Amino acid sequence: MRRITSVLVSLSALLAASAMTAPVAGAVPQADRPAAVPGGWEAVDGAELARITGETGALRAPATGERLSASAEEPELMALQSVRNGLFAATELNYGPPSTGVVRARSAAYGGAWEGFAFEWDETTETYAMRSLANNLYVAVEKNYTGSAKNVLRARSAGAGGWERFHVYYNEELGHWALQSTLNGLFVTMENGYTGSLQYVLRARSAEITGAWEEFVFYDIAS
Numbered sequence: 001m002r003r004i005t006s007v008l009v010s011l012s013a014l015l016a017a018s019a020m021t022a023p024v025a026g027a028v029p030q031a032d033r034p035a036a037v038p039g040g041w042e043a044v045d046g047a048e049l050a051r052i053t054g055e056t057g058a059l060r061a062p063a064t065g066e067r068l069s070a071s072a073e074e075p076e077l078m079a080l081q082s083v084r085n086g087l088f089a090a091t092e093l094n095y096g097p098p099s100t101g102v103v104r105a106r107s108a109a110y111g112g113a114w115e116g117f118a119f120e121w122d123e124t125t126e127t128y129a130m131r132s133l134a135n136n137l138y139v140a141v142e143k144n145y146t147g148s149a150k151n152v153l154r155a156r157s158a159g160a161g162g163w164e165r166f167h168v169y170y171n172e173e174l175g176h177w178a179l180q181s182t183l184n185g186l187f188v189t190m191e192n193g194y195t196g197s198l199q200y201v202l203r204a205r206s207a208e209i210t211g212a213w214e215e216f217v218f219y220d221i222a223s
Contacts, residue, residue, distance in 0.1 A: 036187070036208040041169045041178065046121030049076050049128075052170060053220045075118035075131070077222040079110040082190040082200070083176055083215040088115045089202060091134040091155045101132065101155040103139060105190045105200040116221055119168070120160065127182055128168050129160035138164040141181045141204045148194065151184060153202040169209070176215040179204075187214045 044052065053076065080089040082105035090107045091114055092099065107115050116133035130139040132155035139155045140163040157164050166188075167180040179188040181204035189206045190213055191198065206214050 036180075036185075037169060037178075038209055040171045040173055041209060042172075044168045044170045044177075045126065046123070046128075048170075049119060049121070049168065053078070053218060075120040077133070077220070078117050078119055079115045079219040079221050080117065080177075081105075081217040081219065082212075083217060084190050084192050084212040085200060087200060089117075089216075090114045091132040093134055095197065098145070099149070099152075099154070099197065101135060101137060102198070103132075103153040103155060103202045104198070105202065110219060110221060122160070122165070125165060125182070127165040129164050130166065131155075131160075140164045141183045143183055148191075148198060149201075151181070151186065151204045152198070153188065153204065171215075174215070175217065177218050178209050178214050178216070188216075189213045190216075 081087065082089065085105055087105045088107040088110050089103050089105045092102045092104055093114070095102055110116075113133040117139070118131040118133060120129045120131060121127075122129065131137065132139060135155055137155045138157040138160045139153050140157045142149065142152050142154055143163065145152055163183050165182040167182065169178040169180065170176075171178075180186070181188065184204055186204045187206040187209055188202050188204050191201050191203055192213065194201060209215070
């Protein structure tokens with residue numbers, strides 16, 4: 001009897017230990033979602049960006065801007081619309097230094113290259129680089145800028161390194177996207193409260209996705 005009781009106790013202990021270590025049914029893997037990213041947001045790789053934008057027919061440039069052709073081997077061509085103010089991000093080519101090429105959500109509609117960006121996926125780093133179609137330069141996070149311009153996004157780099165790389169996240173329920181700089185780990189925000197020449201500038205400064213300020217709608221601008 002003592003032997004049977006001992007076996008039952010051991011079996012019960014084993015089952016209890018298994019229950020403690022077993023994953024909760026229906027739990028969503030967290031491997032691609034850091035703590036700063038709320039539920040519902042998932043990291044997107046090169047294939048997924050093309051698939052999501054391709055399957056969502058509504059996400060097409062709602063304007064009469066030029067259509068840009070792209071093959072399957074080329075980067076994804078996108079226009080970015082701020083959820084906060086409803087305006088499209090543009091590369092400010094006419095701004096003088098040191099603000100030449102800053103990215104600002106200021107266009108009422110997609111009108112062409114100024115509002116266009118090529119998203120280039122890098123398998124090694126598993127990150128994206130954004131190349132402005134307005135000047136063919138990569139968007140960098142200006143970490144060394146100070147004051148209200150610190151961490152502003154600016155299309156000014158001939159190549160893509162750590163300053164020019166981003167993680168891209170997508171929320172299927174909202175249909176919204178978010179960008180996280182790999183340089184400082186912060187999310188890109190549209191500065192709706194700014195005034196003057198930097199009003200609506202895009203800046204990598206949010207520790208997490210909090211709402212419309214960090215959210216964008218992506219439009220496929222390729223034909």
